[in-house]
Amino acid sequence: MGRFKAVGVGLLLCGLAMGARRVPAQDVSPDREQEPTGDVERLPPQDVAKRNALLQPGIALLNHGSDEAALTAFLSVLTTYPNDLTTLRYSAAAAMGAHENEKALDLFQRALAQFPKQPWPMRTAIIVLEARMNRWDDFDHDVKVLRQAKKSGMDHGLDGNTGFVIDEFESGRGRVQTVIYPLQSSRYHTLYRFLLPAWLEIDPVAIASAAKKDKRCQNPDFQPYFDAESDDIDQAAFAKAHPDKAAKGERSYSLDSYQSPCVQALVKFYPDGEPTYEALRADVLKAIKGKP
Numbered sequence: 001m002g003r004f005k006a007v008g009v010g011l012l013l014c015g016l017a018m019g020a021r022r023v024p025a026q027d028v029s030p031d032r033e034q035e036p037t038g039d040v041e042r043l044p045p046q047d048v049a050k051r052n053a054l055l056q057p058g059i060a061l062l063n064h065g066s067d068e069a070a071l072t073a074f075l076s077v078l079t080t081y082p083n084d085l086t087t088l089r090y091s092a093a094a095a096m097g098a099h100e101n102e103k104a105l106d107l108f109q110r111a112l113a114q115f116p117k118q119p120w121p122m123r124t125a126i127i128v129l130e131a132r133m134n135r136w137d138d139f140d141h142d143v144k145v146l147r148q149a150k151k152s153g154m155d156h157g158l159d160g161n162t163g164f165v166i167d168e169f170e171s172g173r174g175r176v177q178t179v180i181y182p183l184q185s186s187r188y189h190t191l192y193r194f195l196l197p198a199w200l201e202i203d204p205v206a207i208a209s210a211a212k213k214d215k216r217c218q219n220p221d222f223q224p225y226f227d228a229e230s231d232d233i234d235q236a237a238f239a240k241a242h243p244d245k246a247a248k249g250e251r252s253y254s255l256d257s258y259q260s261p262c263v264q265a266l267v268k269f270y271p272d273g274e275p276t277y278e279a280l281r282a283d284v285l286k287a288i289k290g291k292p
Helices: 045-063 067-080 085-097 101-116 120-132 136-152 203-213 232-241 243-247 277-288
Strands: 163-170 175-185 192-195 227-228 254-260 263-270
Touching: 045 067, 045 085, 067 085, 085 101, 101 120, 120 136, 120 163, 120 254, 136 163, 136 175, 136 277, 163 277, 175 277, 192 277, 227 277, 232 243, 254 277, 263 277
Parallel strands: none
Antiparallel strands: 163 175, 175 192, 192 227, 227 254, 254 263
């Protein structure tokens, strides 16, 4: 399938705010200076040293997982440096880790409004927050922008990354993490992959049966998942049923479960075109809970 990267802003979003598992972090530490744009100037060198000293208590709290206390500390620094990118990013990261979602979104948007050329992890963090708050119209818009940016090949901040974590949610049987593949990776043109807890078995009978028949199916490191995919084999029927949509490049989709290296099952077919992420997410939850 290829590589994917976790949301990362500062030291944390690769694991602290998202609770990410097995996801390589992206190096976007707030300590790395970003090129500011617009009317906001860099801090003078003497102010940078003062700011860094003021940030240190919050950073220590953040590194120990005390997100709420870190947020309080960073917001105090923000009163002194309200337009400073580094302080805004640390504050937003702590707010996200503390699940102060409205505050985190406001801080990220303030940073992007003043420094619009920030790396994509800040923008994908906003997408994660939109999913947390069920702001699906905003989510769909920003995911569309992400997909277009990746497909254009012009945004070098996205080069080398096939997938991006855009959501994590509770299923009732463990947390699910969603990766989007803007270029629709693999032979089945996967758009979204819903990564399940490694121990979660949707159909233990099928898994055991496959493992008994073929030892290659006994892979303790396999992480089960659902894929929203668009198999080429289904597109002729889609083009016949929806010639106008097909002419615009639209495709039909399916939701498939992969419970072991050898166990695949169709969960749902979407014959009329690409479903919304919200609809896919709901269908994944139904499948996990064993509801039709």
